[in-house]
Amino acid sequence: MVILNHSKKPLIMKTPYHLLLLCALFAFESCCFYGSCDDDFDDEPLAFSQYEPVFLSRADLERSIQLGEPVQIVNSGKIYVKDDLLFVSEVREGFHVFDNSNPENPIKIKFIEVPGSTDLAIRENVLYINQATDLIAATFNFSTNTLSVTKRVENAFPELRSPDGEYAYDIPANSIVVDWKLKN
Numbered sequence: 135m136v137i138l139n140h141s142k143k144p145l146i147m148k149t150p151y152h153l154l155l156l157c158a159l160f161a162f163e164s165c166c167f168y169g170s171c172d173d174d175f176d177d178e179p180l181a182f183s184q185y186e187p188v189f190l191s192r193a194d195l196e197r198s199i200q201l202g203e204p205v206q207i208v209n210s211g212k213i214y215v216k217d218d219l220l221f222v223s224e225v226r227e228g229f230h231v232f233d234n235s236n237p238e239n240p241i242k243i244k245f246i247e248v249p250g251s252t253d254l255a256i257r258e259n260v261l262y263i264n265q266a267t268d269l270i271a272a273t274f275n276f277s278t279n280t281l282s283v284t285k286r287v288e289n290a291f292p293e294l295r296s297p298d299g300e301y302a303y304d305i306p307a308n309s310i311v312v313d314w315k316l317k318n
Contacts, residue, residue: 183300184296184298185316188312188315189302189305190309199265200246201246205230208224209224211223212253212254215234218234219232219233219243220233220240223251223253226251228246228249229248229251243279250265250266250294260273264290267289267291267310268291268310293311294311294313294314297314
């Protein structure tokens with residue numbers, strides 16, 4: 135419905151001032167559209183993810199790589215083969231190491247614990263591991279079954295996102311997201 139004045143012209147068209155006033159009204163109204171207009175904001179952000187982050191302090195992350203005894207495969211990921219060794223990723227936990235000299239009967243050797251690990255590449259005897267946000271290089275001595283971290287490049291990768299694609303919020307100081315767990 136258009137309101138007409140005496141000259142039968144639309145009122146808004148006659149006065150640009152009214153158009154400007156109308157635009158300003160809509161602009162100010164949109165400021166308060168999604169909530170109250172006061173400056174008090176909720177300290178806790180909205181949680182959109184169905185998962186909650188698992189944090190590890192930077193110091194603990196750097197000390198967390200361990201070579202241990204074999205464990206049961208629970209959530210396997212990628213598989214890697216290097217000579218007679220077979221590496222099976224345990225998603226965000228580490229890597230199972232098998233003697234694969236007889237592919238019909240691989241034998242568990244060790245488990246490389248690497249919290250937050252998502253990928254592995256192998257060149258010669260060096261394992262390149264994506265650990266949460268860091269890239270680490272570790273040498274694996276195949277004859278003695280020992281592992282030593284030779285280099286760490288901090289923040290080489292972006293922060294781990296939840297399985298539903300969300301980022302963590304309120305990350306404690308000097309902490310890294312190493313995994314995500316489904317909320318109860």
